[in-house]
Amino acid sequence: MKRILLRVAYDGTKYAGWQIQKGQTTIESVLNETISKLVGEQIQVIGSSRTDAGVHSLGTVAVFDTETRIPAEKLCFAINQWLPEDIRITESYEVASDFHPRKCESKKTYEYVICNRTIEMPTTSLYSYFYHYPLDVKKMQQAATYLVGEHDFTSFCSIGTQAKDFVRTLDGCDVVREGDYIRIRITGNGFLYNMVRIIAGTLIEIGGGKREPEEMKKILLAKDREAAGPTAPAKGLTMLGITFAKDPRK
């Protein structure tokens, strides 16, 4: 038996998110079915990051145990042959049998994209949130800096989470404009449920002048979901990737 690590990229548009849900097509369910058929075993992948319906990923990590004789590095090509086109395994290799992608030190990076122009662009509508009022990126960037470091992010966590510890450390939270698009890129050691989308929703309120950048400090201290802005729509969010403090490659 060996444990295989996969890097998984997907367009989340047509899926009910990552996690298995009865009667729904999810990234996890498609991976389990596809790999089970390929290797002829009952496969259950363990993912690094759950994403909601409509959220995309360029590099989620998933691991599974198998007795297959297909070489670990070739598994990505074999699995891709049976996956739908909107899910791709970009890399596969063997890891230690006790490696668990959620139970080890790691850094994850997410990007939230806002299409900020008068009229939406059809070619990017599935990968960005269209917001047509002007946004002040300087104010958004100033507000974002207050989030960097170790904080209790209770205010940025959707109600109904199973989390008990709300302290997380962000290494960076950058807001940049590229033409009509504003990119919010956040790296941290862990993220609460809807955390990036609530940060994006709050930054949009600040960029639009509804709140001042300094309010971000108060929102953090409030430890209350009601203090922050709305949860920005799923389709603007992409999981860019995850790196592990200790290289898991066997």
Next chain:
Amino acid sequence: MKRILLRVAYDGTKYAGWQIQKGQTTIESVLNETISKLVGEQIQVIGSSRTDAGVHSLGTVAVFDTETRIPAEKLCFAINQWLPEDIRITESYEVASDFHPRKCESKKTYEYVICNRTIEMPTTSLYSYFYHYPLDVKKMQQAATYLVGEHDFTSFCSIGTQAKDFVRTLDGCDVVREGDYIRIRITGNGFLYNMVRIIAGTLIEIGGGKREPEEMKKILLAKDREAAGPTAPAKGLTMLGITFAKDPRK
């Protein structure tokens, strides 16, 4: 009666191209039907650029004549309310009654995008051509420079065209790599049928080492479609926009 100019952006994935074809849904047919219903007249738009099925656009120009009382600048918002989400009018204004977007001096810019990595990225698969062998961008850039200027582009025109004059002038043909993506951006005073896609297909052969950059000169001189490379797939192509030598705004 007044003549209205529209800037049209669309995701071409679900359409049989721009031009009206019996029994097919095209950008032109959707515009005609939508605007006719809105203004209560029989509308026939005249487009600046025909694109094939799967090709996208950020700014094709279309004009039409109408007696509507809706102010010209507001028409884009009114039409967008009835258009499918993958077609957007980004701007509308009145032009001279004899303005014709194909019968005046203009510059068009197209971009062809290649996703050049080992395994395709699902989030860009509808907007780029996946090519997994390594490509040498320096060679592609060198070859591209031979295309700039006034040339007979017969070798870069698909058979069956109605064109009689094959001389066109390119102002620029640039090849740049951004991470895993190679962007070929071409500006010129006119383009023959499939010209950008055949240039892209030829540059890919050169970047992949099948031909030398200098061969581009011979291909131009051959004036023979057989001399150039294959027509690269439609989905990698996006019409970026068109500018007119004389501002058509009334």
